[in-house]
Amino acid sequence: MNKMRLRFAPSPTGALHIGGLRTALYNFLLAKKHGGTFILRIEDTDQQRYVPGAEQYIIESLQWFGLTPEEGPGFGGSYGPYRQSERRATYQQYARQLIDNGKAYYAFDTPEELDAARQANPAFRYDASIRQDMKNSLSLPADAVQARLSGGEPYVIRLKVPANEQVVIQDLIRGEVTFDTSELDDKVLMKADGLPTYHLANIVDDYLMEVSHVIRGEEWLSSTAHHVLLYRAFGWEGRMPQFAHLPLILKPAPESFLHKDNTPALARRLAEEFTKKNPGIAAAFLEKAEPFILQVLQDKANIAANLKEKEKDEPQKALLKAFLKDSLFGKLSKRDGDRLGFPVFPLSWQGESADDAFVGFREYGFLPEAAINFLALLGWSPGTDQELFSMDELAEAFSIEKIGKSGARFDIDKARWFNQQYIMKADTAYLADKVRPFINAHGHQPGDAFLHQFVELMRERATTLAEFWENGYYFFEPPKAYDEKNARKRWDPSRSGLFGQLATTLDGLEPFNADAIKASVEGFIQDSGLKFGEVLPLLRIGLAGTMQGPAVFEMMELLGRETSVGRLKQAFLLFDAWAAQV
RNA sequence: GGCCCGUUCGUCUAGGGGUUAGGACGCAGGAUUUUCAUUCCUGAAACACGGGUUCGAUUCCCGUACGGGCUGCCA
Structure with a gap:
């Protein structure tokens, strides 16, 4: 039999959506499995819809995911040109x-x-x-x-x-x-x-x-x-x-993304889109549209049924219903990500208009191998209980026979879970590399040693790379806010002096590492007669502003003597001030 | 409307003529943990419906319903 040759043939009409990426992945996997060739062909025969930059976006996306073509524009191959316009x-x-x-x-x-x-x-x-x-x-x-x-x-x-x-x-x-x-x-x-x-x-x-x-x-x-x-x-x-x-990738089930707190916002957003799309509709009707949408969304279990066309529906209402049906069901579209707050594109995209902008998996904080793993399993199953696959393992296990026949709904929670798995097991240096841009984006340029420790401390507490910053920003700058409720509850001003002494002791501690800090704090607890729970949470809030985070002693080690002691002293003052207010 | 495709927990799915219908996400409860997270345990949760075929159907066949796709000088 001749060598297996598979092509991914996207059209450069905009950002490549995640469904297209999965198609590319399956082609790539099959080629890899059988020692075949993976080809990229650009189908740019529509001059009207051609979008500058889209081809480059497609190539960058494929490469970010590790799906590098063996033949294609810029990749060589003896069957070219690989751009149909040529x-x-x-x-x-x-x-x-x-x-x-x-x-x-x-x-x-x-x-x-x-x-x-x-x-x-x-x-x-x-x-x-x-x-x-x-x-x-x-x-x-x-x-x-x-x-x-x-x-x-x-x-x-x-x-x-x-x-x-x-x-x-x-x-x-x-x-x-x-x-x-x-x-x-x-x-x-x-x-x-x-x-x-x-x-x-x-x-x-x-x-x-x-x-x-x-x-x-x-x-x-x-x-x-x-x-x-x-x-x-x-x-x-x-x-x-x-x-x-x-099979196609479908929008998530409405039940899965509709919550009490986001439903009104979504209703407003849909009403706005509807208005924009139908400039001719009477203002009087538009006013009723949003409440109607909200009502439909709130009756989660019966959305589809409530959107069924009825004979007596006035034309405008029928139009609205059809619009909602398209917006809430069917194949995943680029608007969905935007509306529902998750990525449906590999990379962020900025088109000509402000409207034409989307956040990508990369910028949302996904590791490429996690996104690949998630995508591979959306519509294909190995037939075993294995869930985590490297690219090599995927190629090994992949087969067309195991591809499902029915459309699969996109599930961001599952995708996030995969990401978390990969974050937890990733190599430190590699992870730090991936996290760095998210820290840089906030104006900090940590050294390797610091970043590595930071990553180790936070990796079990982040499901996306962006969350390293969101949940651990206080390693780079002072806490923005303190958990006042918990601080007030636990702070006894009569112990203010005691805590002051602790800060002083820590200031003189040598060496200033987690073990020594631990020993020191434990000694303090023993001497003062206080309990762990009366001390640790206050240190934690003083250091990070929040009750959540890594082990306090390790946190202090990474923060360093000066920052730790300084933050504690300042926080104790603040707690005293709150206590004085009554 | 016409044509085509599909239908196992809320979601992704395994399975397949006789199973307590398995796993994962999510959800709920519990254990561990100074917090959060991790980890571990437990729980709720599914074969769309109706006819066949068969000793027996969730599994095979046919209908129905529902979902999806296509119906462009778009891809």
């Missing part, structure tokens, strides 16, 4: 071939005409039953066609889909899927701008690049019949790749 002539040539052998035809219908036809009849389909009535090289006399062509009239090339044939697809995940060609339209192969559509380009490239397996999202399943027809039209059916259509 392969125009090739597609033209193959399109011409289909015209010549009668498998495709020229069509002159304008976009406006087609729009009108769809308006008039929503079920309109450009197919065998209707193409004689349209303006194309099949319905028009040959000389008229020639005249239009040589006159420079815009045209597209369409696939001539035969009527009443069966197309049977052997999908590696779904098994046999059958389509009747009478249900298929004459897909546009070449657009008026001279660029191919996805359908033509992907078949020509997969053939030319000798792609052996096409693993892609389920949204492509329906058009796979067209693709098979194209392979037939070219006479390439014998070399058709194997198909595997992945």
